[in-house]
Amino acid sequence: xxxxxxxxxxxxxxxxALTGEVDAIDAELxxxxxxxxxxxxxxxxxxxxxxxxxxxxxxxxxxxxxxLARIEAxxxxxxxxxxxxxxxxxxxxxxxxxxxxxxxx
Numbered sequence: 001x002x003x004x005x006x007x008x009x010x011x012x013x014x015x016x017a018l019t020g021e022v023d024a025i026d027a028e029l030x031x032x033x034x035x036x037x038x039x040x041x042x043x044x045x046x047x048x049x050x051x052x053x054x055x056x057x058x059x060x061x062x063x064x065x066x067x068l069a070r071i072e073a074x075x076x077x078x079x080x081x082x083x084x085x086x087x088x089x090x091x092x093x094x095x096x097x098x099x100x101x102x103x104x105x
Contacts, residue, residue, distance in 0.1 A: 007095050008071050015064045018057050025054045063096040070098075079103050 029047055033040045070076040077086050081103035090097050097104075 004071055004076065007076075007091065008068065011064050011067055011071075011095055015061060015068075018061050018064070022054055022057050022061070025050050025057075029054075060096075066098075067096045 028050055033043050067076065070078075077088075077091055078084070079086055079100040080098045082100065084100055086097055086100045090101055
């Protein structure tokens with residue numbers, strides 16, 4: 001049996017952490033560039049990396065919101081493909097999972 005309260009708490013904690021990280025990235029990306037052109041080149045490379053990290057984090061944030069919505073709707077833990085219950089071990093490892101292991105393959 002899946003402990004929905006514990007999963008929901010964990011998802012909300014991860015969401016808060018990710019939101020803080022995305023906010024920090026946004027602040028870093030909006031900071032003015034150095035006056036030196038060589039420094040600017042280095043900073044722009046760093047910004048490309050930050051944008052990639054931010055994109056991954058935003059995807060995870062979206063998946064967490066969807067999982068929280070499924071918990072609220074009472075459909076959390078059901079495979080979106082075949083409708084069977086997703087194994088509790090899979091949900092423990094990947095709380096945002098939307099498919100059972102069979103359908104994920």
